[in-house]
Structure formats: structure tokens, C-alpha cells
Amino acid sequence: MKGQAVVLLSGGADSAAVLYLARKQGYAVRPLIFDYGQRHKREIRSALSLSRALGAKPVVLKISLPWKGSALTDALLPIPGKRTRGIPLTYVPGRNIIFLSFALSYAEAVGAKAIFIGAHTEDYSGYPDCRKEFFDAFKAVKDAGTKYGKKIRLKMPLLRMNKAGIIRLGSELKVPFDKTWSCYKGGKKPCGVCDSCRYRAKGFKEAGVTDPLVTGCK
């Protein structure tokens, strides 16, 4: 065993692949799941289900952001159906910064050796907190602002991969994609129209893998 690793787990296909990859690399995984008022609550159930499938004990952190400003947490804003230019409405201010800060606190408290996050640039959807520059800056925060600093490694194994590559990787790692969830709307079935659904569909198609979540859907 390489020691413990905190894995940010959203319940989507990307973080599921990262969870399985971290385990494959020999880490004892500690999934960290956030309930931040997202409209797609089903994501959380998926994250719990993925953790159970690996026999890992997840921590669910409830965060209540009293301020608005994102279509993902504000029921008054529409989920965009088409890709827009610039930073989309689904951007949640500071989300990855907040998530990584908690992951860092958790990693320090339990003496974990690594933090895994499934962000990637190709499909970063215009979010500033999914860019390499951001992660590099966060590494400096980790090194300067914590007790263990460089002893905790920040890992973004998907950063330079595209969605098809991630789906292929997940397939090799036997990720149960039927337990994942990507749709921003969080209905009973994926909407097929939001950014997240369309990226997922494109990725599965290009990877030549059938998405078990879509099979049989309209």
C-alpha cells in the first residue's frame, strides 16, 4: 500500500475513473463527496454507490453557500442547453478551490499521502478552476500553507486527457459506469441536452463504449 489518498468524488464518470485509478495505483482511497446544494442530487447517490462498490468509506460534507450565482445551485437560473462562449452559467464561484481546501484539510488530518481530482482541460467547459494554471497555483498554496506541505501530492491524472480517453481508461479499470451520473438536471434519466450530457455522449461514442446509463433511453 502506498498510504491513503483523498479522492474528490462527484459521482460523474471522470471522478469514478480517478477513484478506480487511485485504488489500482495502490492507495487506500478515502472518497470525499460534497453536498453543496447542487440541483442534481442524484450525483451524490451515485458517488455513495461507487464508494460502496469499492468497499471504501466515504465522507459526505454538506456545504451551504448562502450566496447565489450559479445555475447548478440556483433554481431560478436555467440550465443552458447549448454551449455558450466564455464562462457558462453553471460555473459555481470558487467550487474547486473550496473542494480542494477541504480535501487538503482532510488529507492533513488523516496523514494521507495524496489528493486526487478528476479535472481535465479538454472538457473544462470554460471553468477557470479546471485549468492547469489554477492547479499549479493550488500546489503552491498546499506547500506553503499546511503542516505536511510537499508530503501530500496533488494528483490530476486526467488533466491532459479527453473524454474518450477517460472513458477508455474507465473501461479498462472496470468502472461501473451504470453507477455514475453526469446530467446537470438530475432527473430520472439524463436529459441528453446539457453540456455535461453532451460531453459524456461524445466521449462514449468516440471511445466506442456503450453508455449503460443511456441504453434504452430515448
Next chain:
Amino acid sequence: MKGQAVVLLSGGADSAAVLYLARKQGYAVRPLIFDYGQRHKREIRSALSLSRALGAKPVVLKISLPWKGSALTDALLPIPGKRTRGIPLTYVPGRNIIFLSFALSYAEAVGAKAIFIGAHTEDYSGYPDCRKEFFDAFKAVKDAGTKYGKKIRLKMPLLRMNKAGIIRLGSELKVPFDKTWSCYKGGKKPCGVCDSCRYRAKGFKEAGVTDPLVTGCK
């Protein structure tokens, strides 16, 4: 008016001085208070009281850290009475990183122009997340990882001041020090023994100012 400023307000003398300074500089202040399971709950009441005194509307964010590891949040660990070498037991892993991440999210959501934090190096008590290197790294995170980036300024006006200087500044700004709270133990009266009490006492003494919280106490 210079616009809005999010001010991290703990309820202690330092952040109280920063709150009054931000107001003096012309910002519409938005105090951000954290309830993170600290043993000294009285701190939160003090922060609310300071906000009311300025007519500012505070936001209180409740954060529940399910992991342990600090004497400030873990009732099983003792609050150290004497200054120890290295990082003290009262260090809360990632605390300022988490606090600043939320402040950044808040500032972005409301379009604030600045974030104020009352950290300073002289009295940083061995905490890695109170050092200049940490704040410089966090500025890079802010610039790379958010929508507004450099339009939000991170201000640490006390960084190079000592406690006596801060008390003097607070006196000039007419900070109601009787409404502040510093003791880690959070009893009815300051314990006078913990790191925080001793720094405060030293600061008031060197500044030649009477601490209204101690007057009449043993």
C-alpha cells in the same frame, strides 16, 4: 464608496480592527463568520456583536469538519497553556485556506472588490497558513481560478504589524474591544493562560491601552 469588501471576522481583536479599517477605507463591509466547531463559541457571538455595532449584515457559515486533529475543535485534546515549539496543537488543518476559499466564492458571487483578512506574521503562533508565502500563493489561486481574478484584491493590512500596533490601530479606529473575544477556551472570562490570551495581554500592555475585557478580572 469603493464597493463591497468581504471581511473574514473571527470576533477577535485583530479581525475587529480589520473590519473597522475596511469601513474607514470606504468599503461597504460584508462580514463573513465561520462556525467550524470551535470550542470558543463565544467568538461567534462577539463577531455578530461587532457586525451589529457597525450596522453591517454578517453571513455565518457553518462548517462541520468530520475529521479531528486540532485542540480548537477536538474536546479530547487539551488547549496548551504554554507556547510550544513548532506548529501548536491549536492548528486547524487548512483553516485559513478553507476560510479564504469561501470568501473568494462570496466575493465573486456578490461582485466584491476586496477580501480582508486579519492575519499577521508576528503573532502567527506557528501556523503555516498565516505566513506571507501562503497568502502570496493564495493570490495566484485567486487570479487563476476565478472569473474575476485580479479584480478582487486580497488584503492583509495587519500582516507586518505586531499585536501592540494592531491594538493601537484599533484604538484609533474606535474598535469596541469589549465586544471582541480572543481566549481559546471560551469560558465566561478569558483564561489568561492560552497562547491567544497571552498575546492579547502583551499587545494591550505594550500599546498602553486598557483591555476592557480583563478589567476587574482576576
